[in-house]
Amino acid sequence: MxxxxxxxxxxxxxxxxxxxxxxxxxxxxxxxxxxxxxxxxxxxxxxxxxxxxxxxxxxxxxxxxxxxxxxxxxxxxTVFLLPPLLDDPDEAVRWNAARRLPVRLIMKLRHDPHREVRIRVVTLLEDRDLVAMMDDPDYYVRLVICRKIDRNLLLKMVHDEETEVRRVVAARLPQQWLTRMADDDEAVVRLEVARRLPPDALHLMKNDPDWRVRYEVASRVDVAEVAGLSDDEDSLVREIVLARLTDESARVTDISR
Structure with missing residues (x-):
């Protein structure tokens, strides 16, 4: 030592x-x-x-x-002595006081100048108090919020400027709103959407520019739609289309016998 x-x-x-x-x-x-x-x-x-x-x-x-x-x-x-520490010049002091105080007293820390305090405050607040923080200037604060807040309140964050925030939103957003993110600028977000869309809605993404998204579509879209991907530029997409069409043909043949 x-x-x-x-x-x-x-x-x-x-x-x-x-x-x-x-x-x-x-x-x-x-x-x-x-x-x-x-x-x-x-x-x-x-x-x-x-x-x-x-x-x-x-x-x-x-x-x-x-x-x-x-x-x-x-x-x-003693907890009754802690409120003045919410104005302490050091963020560690403010946070250690906040974690022991009732929510009504720590609300002002939603706008604390230090990101670590705001990140930790998120863990203490309820949904209705987090809505006001959805526009926080720090992406990680917003990321923690979209992981915690009730999924029915996530619609406001579908156009967040940070890719990872939108990806998490796509992973949690109620399914009925997912198509709003089907044309996101980033493939990782669209892939998250494709993984969660029901088969009867996947045709909306069959012309996606990213092969991973089209592969997901080809893997799960209603079989009546899958033929439209048989000439896809990516070999893996064509293979999964061929496999599904072959399986469907065999199934139809068995039924008709």
């Missing part, structure tokens, strides 16, 4: 001085340990361990100069 990890220094880079610490009595009782569990240490893991051992002390550290101390103290402090 390197000296960087084993040394006991505070957030300013000074050596931790147990004699000057107001909690030196805790050391004698085994409730703190230099280099392992210490509120004055610059390493978050050691600060976290200190408050795990001494949660009752967290309230008095919510205004500490070091953001790591405030953020970790917020995990243990």
């Amino acid at each position: 390197s000296h960087d990890i084993t040394e006991a220094v505070d957030w300013r880079g000074n050596a931790v001085d147990c004699e000057a610490c107001p909690h030196r009595d805790l050391k004698e009782r085994g409730l703190c340990r230099p280099g392992h569990a210490c509120v004055n240490d610059r390493y978050a893991r050691r600060i976290d361990r200190f408050f795990n051992w001494n949660p009752a002390l967290a309230d008095s550290y919510l205004k500490h100069e070091h953001f790591e101390v405030r953020a970790i103290a917020a995990k243990h402090a």
Whole structure:
């Protein structure tokens, strides 16, 4: 282990001085340990361990100069003291306060300047509160939303500017709205649509410019429509068409006997 990890220094880079610490009595009782569990240490893991051992002390550290101390103290402090931390200059502090507060108090964090806070806030909000975040400037925030929100609210996101967002929308959108995405600019989105459309609607995509989409169409479209792909430019598409037509011919022959 390197000296960087084993040394006991505070957030300013000074050596931790147990004699000057107001909690030196805790050391004698085994409730703190230099280099392992210490509120004055610059390493978050050691600060976290200190408050795990001494949660009752967290309230008095919510205004500490070091953001790591405030953020970790917020995990243990009395919940009624946390609302002011929603305006803390550090995103880790704001998030640790938000995760313990009722939804009505954290709504303003939907517009937090830091994307990580907004991403995490999404996990705490209900559908009606997420609708206002569908236009978030960060694509990953929108991606998390479209994975979580009720599928019946996804229609607003079918034209999202980010391909991966639209792909997830296509994977979750109620089937009756899927044809709205059948002409998406990106093949990966259209392929997701083709995989979910019912066979009787797949003919709408049989002229798709991407062979993977046409292959999906040829594999599942109603057999009455599949012949239209027998001259497809891609050999795999032609093969699946031929296989299906052969199977259908054999089935008809068996029925007529």
